[in-house]
Amino acid sequence: MTDKNIQTNDRQSSNSIKTANADEADNILNIRNLTKSFRVKSGIISKNEWVYALDNISLSIGRGETLGLVGESGCGKSTLGRCIVRLYKPQTGELEYNYIDDDGQPQTADLAQLSNKQLKAFRADIQMIFQDPFSSLNPRMTVFNLISEPLIANKITSKAGIAKRVIELAEMVGLNAQHLRRYPHAFSGGQRQRIGIARALATNPKLLVADEAVSALDVSIQAQILNLLDDLKINLNLSYLFIAHDLSVVRYISDRVAVMYLGRIVELADTDELYTNPQHPYTEALISAVPKSEPDDVVTRISLNHEIPNPSAPPKGCHLHPRCQYAKDKCKTDIPALRETKPGHFAACHFAEELSLIGVKDEE
Ligand SMILES: Nc1ncnc2c1ncn2[C@@H]1O[C@H](COP(=O)(O)OP(=O)(O)OP(=O)(O)O)[C@@H](O)[C@H]1O
């Protein structure tokens, strides 16, 4: 029995798998009502508190789509990425993964429900690229060994085929045969990220979660890696969840963008629409904080009034209300649903239609 057969049988033995239905199966991943909280100790008496890192998140990633995810530090971006690759198990909700089985039939599996054993068959399909590849690369392994490691661990290639596949992967990410003999310390940040990407690609993934993948790199190197990711997406038919703080980077690479605030998605739209025509005060504030390329540009900075609240005791109603200059009484009590304010544009603000918010200028 081939490794692929083993995987297929494992997949089919899962209880949470059913045949995919039409529309929803167009997306590679449908996230529904996902919650994840952490118990943390706080204060001198070590009181237990809960941090609601993901509070009822619903979001879909289309096949071949790059979905950007932005938001301030601590809003839950990495937690969402880690739940998708099932480094974390969500408490509730669905992670509906749609895939084609070995017989060419569409199938669907709820990754949120699968046990670690059942997940083995899916791990190869969904991979993560991290911010700091250096810390995840064993300094005593050559690049050849680093790239062949996931091939061997996941039994992707026969022993005889490993060298050929390693060279193929290295070339895909812009490394050459000479690089393969060297150790990670001999590489620049950008090259190390290329090694990290080659490792992620080794298992022939369908969906990549890139968590701050270019945040530690110089601007010129960032552009190279972003272009590489874009080319790989097209050539290998990948889908991305691209997580970053930097709104300019996310705008450059994403087809759609989701904005997250304290564990909730507050806005979601096509990239150009979201940046030029924000519907949520939080998005407006994030956009206005992006440094302008022209120093003479008049910067209208829309500041948020206070610091990010304690995530274990978030404000009631709309989480943003204490910081929002447009907040009214309703915002203090009623949680705004994420609703379609225009076709394809979703915002979680009670007053989205009434506000005239400022986005980036079209030519920026
Ligand atoms: N393993 C954990 N244990 C306890 N709390 C955690 C854990 N992981 C995340 N958190 C908390 O969950 C919240 C969301 O964290 P997360 O790392 O997902 O945010 P983030 O948006 O990725 O932030 P950053 O932009 O700084 O990377 C934070 O309040 C964080 O302290």
Ligand SMILES: [Mg+2]
């Ligand atoms: Mg993070």
